[in-house]
Amino acid sequence: MFIAMKPHATEAEFEAVVEKVKSLGLSPHPISGAERRVVAVVGNTGAIDPDIFAMLPGVAEALRVSQPFKLVSREVKDEDTVIRVGDVEVGGKGIVVMAGPCSVESEEQILSTAAAVKKAGASFLRGGAYKPRTSPYEFQGLREEGLKLLALAREKTGLKVITEVMSTETVPLVARYADVLQVGARNMQNYSLLERLGEVRTPVMLKRGLSATIREWLMAAEYIVSKGNPNVMLCERGIRTFETMTRNTLDINAIPVVKALSHLPVIVDPSHGIGLRKHVAAVARAAIAAGADGIIIEVHPNPEKALSDGHQSLNFTEFEELMRQARVIGQAIGRPLL
């Protein structure tokens, strides 16, 4: 960390900074420049908030040099994390496809979707049993009944199941049915939930918050990993910007940036990332080309009648076509679809 003094800081102010650094068990290295003085701080500053120094009298700015995340970073573990979910590897050479409806609505809906996405080549079935909705008056999901239907679909197709968990209380219940637990964007910084998920061994897919920086997202993953669960995959699902023609702005940059900073697998959600059914395939192709380890796609037997997110869900034919395109891009970059 570097602490830059103001041009006219007094000697006493400078000394106070040096003392503060020492009091935290760190080593101060004073440097005198032409216009101002600076203190370089050596030691383990990862847990120290630069603001502790920024607020001292005479200080112009305090800047952190190293990243605050540890366990999820490539500095600590260089090789890619590969998460094994039964016989499926997430984060390996192959590209994982997760597909299914926004919400589990009925036995027929989930079984027909499962059969269709399995046939088209997906290895995971997605489907919400607990649904976070902006309005309390909207459909909130079938809850445990939905979980049972997902398990039934798994039994019939061999697909792995990924579904969202919304609260600490339901973690054990959802973990009983799901192969991967999803944390939704709105809960990315629900630290009670993250800590609870650190105590189970079920893999977790952590969606990026609507306006979370990459740093905050990796820190949220650090919560889970630091509590003991190393099986975390990250999911880019678009961020909030001023653009209103699309539901979110898929941050394509985040794929190579996160892959370079962290060893965790990165999944991309084009359905939420653009929110427009006819453009989901284009964004899916881009995600694979940019280096994503997998994609998660909303598919519904009849999107026009879906209880939620129909406008961004593909029907079976559209999904088959998306899979064809995804396979072509995957092959081009040497990564087969699983």
Next chain:
Amino acid sequence: MFIAMKPHATEAEFEAVVEKVKSLGLSPHPISGAERRVVAVVGNTGAIDPDIFAMLPGVAEALRVSQPFKLVSREVKDEDTVIRVGDVEVGGKGIVVMAGPCSVESEEQILSTAAAVKKAGASFLRGGAYKPRTSPYEFQGLREEGLKLLALAREKTGLKVITEVMSTETVPLVARYADVLQVGARNMQNYSLLERLGEVRTPVMLKRGLSATIREWLMAAEYIVSKGNPNVMLCERGIRTFETMTRNTLDINAIPVVKALSHLPVIVDPSHGIGLRKHVAAVARAAIAAGADGIIIEVHPNPEKALSDGHQSLNFTEFEELMRQARVIGQAIGRPLL
């Protein structure tokens, strides 16, 4: 709601839209224009997602006219909600001041702060016992011990206590000690928590999420009120933008806009809203001038030594000066500080 067809939509597509409207128990009103046809939808469309229509073939756009929130809106209840916390009225003529440290750190710290802010004219003591932190390695709060210290400070000063609740499990515990339960920005859309808070009678202060629209914020309040707890105050604490010189961008516009849309009281948090100690007073003055019903300010006996948020906390002298300025602005607009 209005559903605009594309210029070349077919008769069959138009009919399908009309049928879809009817199937939802609503009345379609077709209108033929020069370039395109439109269906006006009459009935209670509050719970209907416009996307249900937007995705139908031949549809260009579906637009909602009315707001989706009900119970928190002035259309349902025109007069201001006044929340009585003991002898203090939040949302009445007077302006409420809440003050105290970011985190409760020790008995001495909280008692001295309580005495100082009481003397300067605050009516609420704030202080975190459970702290949401971006990093798992940072100080997480004194938890129940912190709650006990807040209760002790209340006993000694008569101040009301406001403190954050982070999870559903701790709602009963925190409610035992607190006069007002705070929901932090990161939990604004933690719907499990909101529903649980709808089941208690303790007043709730709901902070706006970092990138929440005003509509989403009011919908989050609707969750609490619709579950049975009408005692909700809203807290504007700054939103996330591209500007990096300040911690957040306090949305001053939100104050008159929310006051016009909703009958709930609006509190403003200048400390988080700008995040720079020397400018907190300027933002507090602006908030009162714009019509806020109260302000919440971080105060610490020794901000340089605070375990969190010291860079935006005022010391006692600075807080006294802020109170003096706030009082002057309050008087100018005919609203005394409580």
Next chain:
Amino acid sequence: MFIAMKPHATEAEFEAVVEKVKSLGLSPHPISGAERRVVAVVGNTGAIDPDIFAMLPGVAEALRVSQPFKLVSREVKDEDTVIRVGDVEVGGKGIVVMAGPCSVESEEQILSTAAAVKKAGASFLRGGAYKPRTSPYEFQGLREEGLKLLALAREKTGLKVITEVMSTETVPLVARYADVLQVGARNMQNYSLLERLGEVRTPVMLKRGLSATIREWLMAAEYIVSKGNPNVMLCERGIRTFETMTRNTLDINAIPVVKALSHLPVIVDPSHGIGLRKHVAAVARAAIAAGADGIIIEVHPNPEKALSDGHQSLNFTEFEELMRQARVIGQAIGRPLL
């Protein structure tokens, strides 16, 4: 357009709206709903600002249904615009590659770069002679001397030249040397410049503004086309968001969305879109996979010594590797690199 009255609007307010619509030569269609009344407006409302109605007493909201752009939209012209620059087609089946340094710095620099990017397969040479810089103290470009060097490089390699024009006065001068005139992001809404460019026949590449919506970007193109120059290509170069790890956030969604709304070609600038040299290739692959008609890449013989943008420029070897990857993705989607 739809004008929704407030629930308790008076008859007189309603009549005033109807009269206002008529006074503008448009036809009002009143509709009575359960809670409120609405006026649907039929006629050519493209040039009418909805706010004209939104502000009338008793009006809740006025909503535009159709898009305000005309000449650049697919509603007016369905087939793709193909811009011929000599023997190169921009917007046709093939993918165009433009490459070169941020700034023209010297004869040796521009000639060696031109030779290298030509050899690697580019068809356009980029290079700034007039440089918009955030600081008045930074290198502002070689100006006319730079234009001459670009022309020399064209002569030696056969590459087409694209370069930025920053002011109305220099349009004739720059047009004398350049094959395509670039409008930079900061000038996207410099309407004097856009109008001037509408009067020449040289093709224009219009970069998206740092925080321009897709609608505003297309309206800026409409300025040029409506003044008489139909040869406009659009360039997505990243937008400004809260994320600070990357220079901008490349809006990958914009590619399919703009291609669906407009017939104009879309070029993508991965160098500015992410701003990190080692990730430029990943973003370029994504852009092509998403349907871009071309890419523009910063290349420098020695990025470490570049006078501007060195951190996002590729050296010759890196650019060759990017071209190899771009070619593979292009082939996968059936679009050869030109």
Next chain:
Amino acid sequence: MFIAMKPHATEAEFEAVVEKVKSLGLSPHPISGAERRVVAVVGNTGAIDPDIFAMLPGVAEALRVSQPFKLVSREVKDEDTVIRVGDVEVGGKGIVVMAGPCSVESEEQILSTAAAVKKAGASFLRGGAYKPRTSPYEFQGLREEGLKLLALAREKTGLKVITEVMSTETVPLVARYADVLQVGARNMQNYSLLERLGEVRTPVMLKRGLSATIREWLMAAEYIVSKGNPNVMLCERGIRTFETMTRNTLDINAIPVVKALSHLPVIVDPSHGIGLRKHVAAVARAAIAAGADGIIIEVHPNPEKALSDGHQSLNFTEFEELMRQARVIGQAIGRPLL
């Protein structure tokens, strides 16, 4: 500036950084830490882009400590700049009020507005003769005819005139009629225009760009001042965020932050800052309370019939009431309205 090496950077990489610093005429100060090495750079680094170092092999990050603006900063000139426009002082103790229509539409409109705002206490008349409009099909202003009408209104009332200049060619013409030249938000980084305005002596009001950071805004002012015109006032008019209920998000934080960094006067534009007529007064009160040196307000004899921006313009009665409220807040903080 500080250049932090990566943990495993080689000795050769470190030496290359040190050499690069020396080659720029600056002094390197190497520091060895526990995990990494750092080079502190001493000398005049204001014109050096940190990216020059960030891109060198082995470098983790390069961070600038001092601000890049000089002439507009308080480090160079501590006392407030007071701009004298005839007998009116902008940036002095009193608060300046500028008011008038968005566009000059007719003699009657501008003369009646001038008389009304003069009577209510304004000292400046605003009004657009050249209008930047998002669409080429919207009203573009009366141009020179509008300038003449503004001059006529000045003659009749004694008000000073502020109006926008949109292009370098029209600077001499507009300067002949105006007392203050306004640069609009969309032209904040039109450097050709800024440089041209640096060559005149007429005061300039520089509006903040829609997504400009405070740093970029001050750098744009630096362009004008560095070319020789010290009479620059800054105008905060709201920034672009994800919130859609308001036209922009007025950045109230920017007022104290800019006043602390720069000696230039700060004017606030509540009309564009919120864009909702009924809330303009609340935002104006807040701006004054936060320390603005002036406000600029859109006023129209009949906002319902305005050719532009009617939805955010006040009628004469509303403006009088705003002035009453502004006066009260000004008095409260010891700053009379001029």
